[in-house]
Structure formats: structure tokens, C-alpha cells
Amino acid sequence: MKYYIIAGETSGDLHGANLIKALKERDPEATFDIVGGSQMEAASGQKALIHTSEMAFMGFVEVVMNLSKIAKNLKAVKADILRAQPDTVILIDFPGFNLKIADFAKKKNIKTCYYISPKIWAWNQKRVYKIKQVVDHMFCILPFEVKFYKEFHYSVDYVGNPLLDAISAYEFNPNFISDNNLSEKEDIIALLPGSRKMEIERILPEMAELYHKFPSHQVVVAGAPNFDESYYRDIIGDLPIKIVFDQTYDLLKNSVAAVVTSGTATLETAILRVPQVVVYKANPITIAIARKLIKVQFISLVNLINNYLSVYELIQKDCNATRIADEIGELITNPAHRASVMENYDVLAEKLGEPGASGRTAEKIVTYLQEATN
Incomplete structure (x- = not known):
């Protein structure tokens, strides 16, 4: 399978790297294109199209000040996805950017997997309706997120917290x-x-x-x-x-x-x-x-x-x-x-709970993709 994985900040880079390692174990033919940091580069053996250091803008004012740079990054990633033609785009947190990519990928009939749910339960909960439209599979790492999504009649997979994997x-x-x-x-x-x-x-x-x-x-x-x-x-x-x-x-x-x-x-x-x-x-x-x-x-x-x-x-x-x-x-x-x-x-x-989030997520992604192709 061909995977296109996008992380926009340091923590996402860590989880993306561990997910790449787990996908390699379960899919020996896996190939990767990435937007991420140094850890994802090391795990995949690929250079990131855009490094996380050029992606992370936190706060309403800070985002507004960098709108042109964000738009440039979005344009570059969309073009690269069309070039790569992956079997799935895997989005790691970073909702302001990644939900736009999910929308784009869905329109291009590319499967979308979201690993580490956006914190929409904290604010702008109406974004759950957009997620239901553009995200094929959501993998949650916080226990209370399953209940939150259930209230909106959206079924998600709870995989545990990947920090337990990284630390163990x-x-x-x-x-x-x-x-x-x-x-x-x-x-x-x-x-x-x-x-x-x-x-x-x-x-x-x-x-x-x-x-x-x-x-x-x-x-x-x-x-x-x-x-x-x-x-x-x-x-x-x-x-x-x-x-x-x-x-x-x-x-x-x-x-x-x-x-x-x-x-x-x-x-x-x-x-x-x-x-x-x-x-x-x-x-x-x-x-x-x-x-x-x-x-x-x-x-x-x-x-x-x-x-x-x-x-x-x-x-x-x-x-x-x-x-x-x-x-x-x-x-x-x-x-x-x-x-x-x-x-x-x-x-x-x-x-x-226990470690194993990266492996559980990789297993589910590979299974979902295989089911879609059969």
C-alpha cells in the first residue's frame, strides 16, 4: 500500500514515526510520502515535503499573521498528493490544516484516515459534521472521545494513547x-x-x-x-x-x-x-x-x-x-x-490503559484498506 502521512507539529511527528514503523511491520510492501519532522523522516527513509518547523502556528492571531504561508503549504501538499496517488492519506491531529486536506482527498476519491482526533470537543463542536463527511476512519487516543463522537452518531476506533508506546x-x-x-x-x-x-x-x-x-x-x-x-x-x-x-x-x-x-x-x-x-x-x-x-x-x-x-x-x-x-x-x-x-x-x-496504540492503529488501517480493495 502507498501511504501519505501528514503531521504538522513535533508531537505529531513522534506519533507519525511510530505509526510508520508499525505499518511497515504489517505491510511489508508499504511506501510512504510524508509531511512531518525528523522522526518521520528517519522512520520512513523519506525527506518530508514540508518540515513541521514550517507548519506549526498556534493561536488565532498567529494563524492570521501566517495565512499566506499556510495557503502555500496547502497548495504544495495537495499537488503532491495528486502526484503520489496514495491508497490512503493519514492525517495526524493538526485540524486547521488536515481537515482541509481530508476534504480535498475525499473529493479525489482517496481514502482518509485520521489518527489522533482534533480536539473538537473543546471548541467548534460543529466540525464533527464535516469530519463525518470527509474522514473515512477516525482513530481516537483519549477515552472520552468515543462517547463524544457517539453523541453525533459517528463510530470511531479507540486505540489507546501512543505516548505509552513512545515511553515504553x-x-x-x-x-x-x-x-x-x-x-x-x-x-x-x-x-x-x-x-x-x-x-x-x-x-x-x-x-x-x-x-x-x-x-x-x-x-x-x-x-x-x-x-x-x-x-x-x-x-x-x-x-x-x-x-x-x-x-x-x-x-x-x-x-x-x-x-x-x-x-x-x-x-x-x-x-x-x-x-x-x-x-x-x-x-x-x-x-x-x-x-x-x-x-x-x-x-x-x-x-x-x-x-x-x-x-x-x-x-x-x-x-x-x-x-x-x-x-x-x-x-x-x-x-x-x-x-x-x-x-x-x-x-x-x-x-x-496499556501501550500498543501504534500497532492497533496500523492493524486497523491495513485491514480497512484491504477490505476496501477486495
């Missing part, structure tokens, strides 16, 4: 501390400022102030692969904060607590059982619009899945160095608070 397959580095010239004597506070430029530049300066507020700890930044060290140094200035790249899981595994920008990383941090505070800060206009449209109580996946406040969230004006330091201090020094977070992680683990 990861080979942790026992020499992480020494390899990165970190101190064996000081506990680490991990800073995960996100992978998007607009997030990092708003949030990292607040995070970096923990260097002054916790002088007996090491503050270490998890760098995104689409940026280099000089980019982060320009933001944090002269502070002697370590930055590590492509080692986020190792960093978390060796940390006593973490400050995490809202997104997939909050769930990764929870699965790795690191107490965290979730933060987010964006353009004020973006936030104002979001607060009018978004229909969920929380922003972090941990809280959304558990359906109660399991980890603290500091958003917009609350996302400041003082509030962040207060919560990190509680996580480090208050045993009862720390234990409460860990109990919440136990609840989360039970809801997420």
Missing part, C-alpha cells in the same frame, strides 16, 4: 547526568517551554527565573529539535542554565519537578510520574477569543482525561515567575501535596 520503547540513558555535565548533588527542575516559537518566547523568560528562586537546584531546559542553543540563549540571557536537546524523557526521569507548557508534554510528564505545574501564555487577543469559544474546564490533558484538577494550571497573567515558583516549591517541599499529585497520576494511568 524509549531507552533511557543511565549516564544522562554525567553526559550533560550536570551535578550529581543537586536536584533538577525541568523546564519544558514547548516547541512553538511564540510559546517559547512568552513562557521561557518566566520559567528561567526559577534559577534565582531555587539556587540549590539545577534548572534545565528541554530544547525543541527545530531550534538551536543560540536561540534559547538569546531568550534566557546570561543565566547559566543548561539546555539539552532530544533528551526530554531522560531529563524528566531525572527531575524532581517540572514546569510544562500546556500540550502533549503534560501527559508525557504525568506518564513518567514527575510532579508538574502546567503553564500557558499567548497573545492576549488569542486568549480572549479562546475563552469565549472553548467549552472545557481545563487546558492540560492530564486534567481533561481525569476530569478534575489533578495538576495546577497557570494561564496568562498567572503564568509568572512568582506563581510558578510557589507551585514548584509546594511540589518539592510539601509531601502531602506531592503525594496527592502522584495519586492523580495513578488514576490517569488506569484510564490510559
Whole structure:
């Protein structure tokens, strides 16, 4: 089978890479065309038509500012799909872009599979009607999504969460501390400022102030692969904060607590059982619009899945160095608070279930395609 897989951001690149590996196991004749990042390139052996670093724009204002670039990317991907003539287009999250591609592919009679549902349950729920029209098979990774779609009479496949696959397959580095010239004597506070430029530049300066507020700890930044060290140094200035790249899981595994920008990383941090505070800060206009449209109580996946406040969230004006330091201090020094977070992680683990999402999704995609051709 010929697969055309599209991921528009770093987390989608990770899941796309694992899906490619699983498809290869189940379909030895598989060939791939990709829009994604370095991990999908490595898994498929193909260069991405467009790299994720040229795709991810987060927020209403930010999207408007980049409309011409988004339109150019859409045009390029549509043309490439016509060239490739795949058996299916597999879309990974990234709904603003991927739902347009799904519509295009459907009109060209190309099967569409959507892996990792758009978060339409959070806002703009009417998009479910569009999904029913243009997506042949939806594969969901959050337990409550099945019920949501059922309310709209749309049958989906629940496959479990692919982060469990990524973490269970990861080979942790026992020499992480020494390899990165970190101190064996000081506990680490991990800073995960996100992978998007607009997030990092708003949030990292607040995070970096923990260097002054916790002088007996090491503050270490998890760098995104689409940026280099000089980019982060320009933001944090002269502070002697370590930055590590492509080692986020190792960093978390060796940390006593973490400050995490809202997104997939909050769930990764929870699965790795690191107490965290979730933060987010964006353009004020973006936030104002979001607060009018978004229909969920929380922003972090941990809280959304558990359906109660399991980890603290500091958003917009609350996302400041003082509030962040207060919560990190509680996580480090208050045993009862720390234990409460860990109990919440136990609840989360039970809801997420077992690894195997990538394999289950690949199996279903191959089966669906074979049934369609028979």
C-alpha cells in the first residue's frame, strides 16, 4: 500500500514515526510520502515535503499573521498528493490544516484516515459534521472521545494513547547526568517551554527565573529539535542554565519537578510520574477569543482525561515567575501535596490503559484498506 502521512507539529511527528514503523511491520510492501519532522523522516527513509518547523502556528492571531504561508503549504501538499496517488492519506491531529486536506482527498476519491482526533470537543463542536463527511476512519487516543463522537452518531476506533508506546520503547540513558555535565548533588527542575516559537518566547523568560528562586537546584531546559542553543540563549540571557536537546524523557526521569507548557508534554510528564505545574501564555487577543469559544474546564490533558484538577494550571497573567515558583516549591517541599499529585497520576494511568496504540492503529488501517480493495 502507498501511504501519505501528514503531521504538522513535533508531537505529531513522534506519533507519525511510530505509526510508520508499525505499518511497515504489517505491510511489508508499504511506501510512504510524508509531511512531518525528523522522526518521520528517519522512520520512513523519506525527506518530508514540508518540515513541521514550517507548519506549526498556534493561536488565532498567529494563524492570521501566517495565512499566506499556510495557503502555500496547502497548495504544495495537495499537488503532491495528486502526484503520489496514495491508497490512503493519514492525517495526524493538526485540524486547521488536515481537515482541509481530508476534504480535498475525499473529493479525489482517496481514502482518509485520521489518527489522533482534533480536539473538537473543546471548541467548534460543529466540525464533527464535516469530519463525518470527509474522514473515512477516525482513530481516537483519549477515552472520552468515543462517547463524544457517539453523541453525533459517528463510530470511531479507540486505540489507546501512543505516548505509552513512545515511553515504553524509549531507552533511557543511565549516564544522562554525567553526559550533560550536570551535578550529581543537586536536584533538577525541568523546564519544558514547548516547541512553538511564540510559546517559547512568552513562557521561557518566566520559567528561567526559577534559577534565582531555587539556587540549590539545577534548572534545565528541554530544547525543541527545530531550534538551536543560540536561540534559547538569546531568550534566557546570561543565566547559566543548561539546555539539552532530544533528551526530554531522560531529563524528566531525572527531575524532581517540572514546569510544562500546556500540550502533549503534560501527559508525557504525568506518564513518567514527575510532579508538574502546567503553564500557558499567548497573545492576549488569542486568549480572549479562546475563552469565549472553548467549552472545557481545563487546558492540560492530564486534567481533561481525569476530569478534575489533578495538576495546577497557570494561564496568562498567572503564568509568572512568582506563581510558578510557589507551585514548584509546594511540589518539592510539601509531601502531602506531592503525594496527592502522584495519586492523580495513578488514576490517569488506569484510564490510559496499556501501550500498543501504534500497532492497533496500523492493524486497523491495513485491514480497512484491504477490505476496501477486495
